[in-house]
Amino acid sequence: MPATLIMFWMFAGVAVVSAVLCITRTSPVASALWLVVTLFQIAALFVMLDAQFLAVLQVLVYAGAIMVLFLFVIMLLNLGRLSVSDIKGPVGLAVAAFLAGALGLQLFIVARTAPPADVSLPPGALAAVERAEGMVAAVARPLFGAYLVPFEITSVLLLAAIVGAVVLAKRHI
Amino acid sequence: MLLGPSLFVSAVLFTLGVAGVLLRRNAIVIFMCVELMLNAVNLTFIALAQTLGVAGQVFVFFVMAVAAAEAAVGLAIILAIYRHRRTVNVDNINLLKG
Numbered sequence: 074m075p076a077t078l079i080m081f082w083m084f085a086g087v088a089v090v091s092a093v094l095c096i097t098r099t100s101p102v103a104s105a106l107w108l109v110v111t112l113f114q115i116a117a118l119f120v121m122l123d124a125q126f127l128a129v130l131q132v133l134v135y136a137g138a139i140m141v142l143f144l145f146v147i148m149l150l151n152l153g154r155l156s157v158s159d160i161k162g163p164v165g166l167a168v169a170a171f172l173a174g175a176l177g178l179q180l181f182i183v184a185r186t187a188p189p190a191d192v193s194l195p196p197g198a199l200a201a202v203e204r205a206e207g208m209v210a211a212v213a214r215p216l217f218g219a220y221l222v223p224f225e226i227t228s229v230l231l232l233a234a235i236v237g238a239v240v241l242a243k244r245h246i
Numbered sequence: 247m248l249l250g251p252s253l254f255v256s257a258v259l260f261t262l263g264v265a266g267v268l269l270r271r272n273a274i275v276i277f278m279c280v281e282l283m284l285n286a287v288n289l290t291f292i293a294l295a296q297t298l299g300v301a302g303q304v305f306v307f308f309v310m311a312v313a314a315a316e317a318a319v320g321l322a323i324i325l326a327i328y329r330h331r332r333t334v335n336v337d338n339i340n341l342l343k344g
Contacts, residue, residue: 081248085255092259092282096266101274108278111259115285118255122248124292127306131288134310139281139317146321147274150328159271159335169268177261184253193297196247202300212303220304227311234315241322244329 081121088114099158101147105140112136123199126208252293260286273324273334277317284313 088111095107112135119128161169202211216224259282266279288306295302328334 075247077248078251081251085251088255089258089262092262095282096262096269096275096279101272104275104278108282111282112285115259115289118252118289119292122252122292122296124295124303124306127288127292127303127310130307130310134314135281135285139314142317142321143274143278146325149325150274150334152272152274152334159275161269161271165269169265172268173261173265176264177257180257180260181254184250184257188249188294188297194299196297199296199300208303211300212307215301215304216307219301220308223308227308230315231311234318238318238322241319242325 077121081118084114084117084121088118097160099160100154101152102144105143105147108143109136109140112140123203124208125203126212249293249297252289256286256289256293259283259289271335271337273327273336273339274321276336277320277324281313281317284309 091107091110091114095104095111098104098107112131116128116131116136119125119131160166199211202208263279263283263286266282267276270276270279288309291302291306291309295306324334327339331339333339
């Protein structure tokens with residue numbers, strides 16, 4: 074087994090284990106911290122898949138900003154130490170396991186189908202682009218070219234989210 | 247080379263996110279499981295960007311922006327509900343009217 078694949082499965086294994094811990098811990102703070110571990114492992118997987126720029130964004134935006142927001146709200150609402158578990162009982166567990174299992178089975182079947190060969194790039198094409206001009210330039214070119222209008226709409230969306238969050242969280246408008 | 251394993255891992259993470267949403271009652275933890283599902287989809291996008299072109303990475307950028315907006319608004323809603331009902335347990339939040 075090549076070294077890249079061994080590294081990949083190490084990061085993937087930690088990501089899956091900490092995701093399981095995230096959904097099974099009773100304390101919301103513990104759940105949030107295990108989710109941070111998962112997000113860091115996914116950032117490492119991004120690097121292995123030639124997405125260095127998005128790996129940095131993942132650490133900054135997800136593990137940094139969004140998870141801090143989650144922890145902030147958990148501590149603001151004083152939910153750190155819950156007396157009763159919020160995990161559902163045996164019936165809920167069976168329903169969740171059945172539905173998630175069915176979905177997982179479908180996803181595995183879909184994941185086995187290879188992407189169409191006529192639109193596929195040759196192996197290592199993205200790594201060659203990364204060596205030639207770096208991943209930031211490679212992502213920025215379509216972002217500010219073909220996807221310029223969605224990019225600008227995203228800024229309006231973020232503005233609406235800021236105003237909405239302030240209005241919703243305010244005690245008296 | 248890493249496409250198959252990446253899609254497998256992403257399917258596992260998405261399934262775990264769905265299981266978490268179905269299993270938990272705490273609204274904030276449910277929200278975190280939704281973030282886990284978004285991340286699994288991001289992993290799929292980036293894995294397929296290796297064979298189908300760099301546009302997949304641009305989509306991950308958009309997903310991150312939407313996730314940030316969604317987290318801010320969603321947590322503000324949870325905060326407002328907590329002020330009103332003194333709980334974040336979704337079994338106790340069952341009325342549309344205040």
